[in-house]
Amino acid sequence: AQTVTQSQPEMSVQEAETVTLSCTYDTSESDYYLFWYKQPPSRQMILVIRQEAYKQQNATENRFSVNFQKAAKSFSLKISDSQLGDAAMYFCAYRSANFGNEKLTFGTGTRLTIIP
Amino acid sequence: KAGVTQTPRYLIKTRGQQVTLSCSPISGHRSVSWYQQTPGQGLQFLFEYFSETQRNKGNFPGRFSGRQFSNSRSEMNVSTLELGDSALYLCASSSGTGAAGELFFGEGSRLTVL
Numbered sequence: 001a002q003t004v005t006q007s008q009p010e011m012s013v014q015e016a017e018t019v020t021l022s023c024t025y026d027t028s029e030s031d032y033y034l035f036w037y038k039q040p041p042s043r044q045m046i047l048v049i050r051q052e053a054y055k056q057q058n059a060t061e062n063r064f065s066v067n068f069q070k071a072a073k074s075f076s077l078k079i080s081d082s083q084l085g086d087a088a089m090y091f092c093a094y095r096s097a098n099f100g101n102e103k104l105t106f107g108t109g110t111r112l113t114i115i116p
Numbered sequence: 117k118a119g120v121t122q123t124p125r126y127l128i129k130t131r132g133q134q135v136t137l138s139c140s141p142i143s144g145h146r147s148v149s150w151y152q153q154t155p156g157q158g159l160q161f162l163f164e165y166f167s168e169t170q171r172n173k174g175n176f177p178g179r180f181s182g183r184q185f186s187n188s189r190s191e192m193n194v195s196t197l198e199l200g201d202s203a204l205y206l207c208a209s210s211s212g213t214g215a216a217g218e219l220f221f222g223e224g225s226r227l228t229v230l
Contacts, residue, residue, distance in 0.1 A: 037221075043204065045221035091159065102147050102210055103172050104219060106159040 002027045002094050006107035013082045014115050020067075021077045021110045023092030031097035034068065035104070036077045040088040048090070051075065053097070079112075087114045118143065120209050120222035128228045134195040137225045141188050141209030147171075148190035149219065150182060153204040162205075165190050194227075202229045 003026045013019035025034070036048040051059045051068050058066050063083075067076045079086055092107040121140040129135050141148050149172075150162040161174040165184035182192040188209075194201055204226050208219040 042223070044223045045206065045208075047218045050218070100166070100171055102149055102164045102166075102219065103161045103174070104149075104151075104159075104208075105161070106151075108158045 002029070002032075002096070002105045004092050004094050004105050004107040006092055006110050008110045009108070010111045010113070012113040012115055013079075015082055015084060017082055018078060018080045019082055019112065021079075021090050021092075021112070023075045023077070023107055025073050025075065025092070025094050027073070027094065027096075029096055029098075033095045033097060034066075034075045035093040035095065036064070036066070036075075037091045037093055037106075038086075038088045039091065039109075045091070049077065082114050084114050084116065087112060120207055120220050122205075122207050122222035122225050124225060125223065126226045126228075128230060129197050130230050131197055131199060133197050134193060135197060135227060136191055136193045137205055137207075137227075139190045139192075139207030139209075139222060141190070141207075142220055145209040145211055145220075146188055146213075147210045148184055148188065149208045149210075150190070150192050151206040151208065152176075153206055153224070154202070159206070162192065197229045199229050201227065203227060 005024045032053045034051045037045045038048050049061045063080045065078045089109045091109045093104040123138045147166045149164040153159045164172040168184045179195045184190045204224045206224045207222045210219045
């Protein structure tokens with residue numbers, strides 16, 4: 001079974017600064033997808049960024065980028081130029097690439113606070 | 117395009133009762149997944165339905181069940197409620213066709229069991 005670990009329950013960052021959230025995972029599969037989801041206080045989960053395991057290039061989405069280290073099974077999220085709207089719970093998630101498997105395995109989350 | 121709609125948003129039940137939650141996916145999406153979110157256990161996968169068939173199931177007791185209708189709308193049912201069933205229940209929809217498509221989540225149904 002796959003597991004996802006987020007070792008930072010809480011993080012804080014000054015507005016406009018950069019913060020990195022950590023995530024490690026364990027799997028015996030070679031092909032899979034990794035995601036970072038954001039859950040603001042309104043509680044709707046929103047996809048921040050995704051990474052396909054077969055792609056070596058790290059994914060980026062505007063101010064959000066990942067550092068994907070497949071051998072180390074590490075998938076960290078970097079948020080640049082932090083904004084107040086970035087305050088939320090961030091969940092790292094794993095999904096198998098096997099057809100028909102839509103199940104997401106989530107980490108325990110990191111609560112990010114933005115300090116004005 | 118309308119998002120994932122979950123009803124009701126909030127509900128309060130007592131132990132022993134049963135509850136039914138509803139999820140309407142994004143138009144065109146055929147896969148609906150359900151997750152339970154609690155402070156203690158985090159986000160746990162309940163089950164996934166695709167084209168009216170349960171395709172994947174998490175590790176929950178048989179009191180938790182679900183179904184999907186021909187229009188892809190899904191319901192989940194929890195019978196004989198226990199205090200520990202108090203949680204935010206999230207529904208997510210996707211195309212379900214195997215690509216790394218995004219799962220779109222609803223705002224959830226907050227269940228409180230007294």
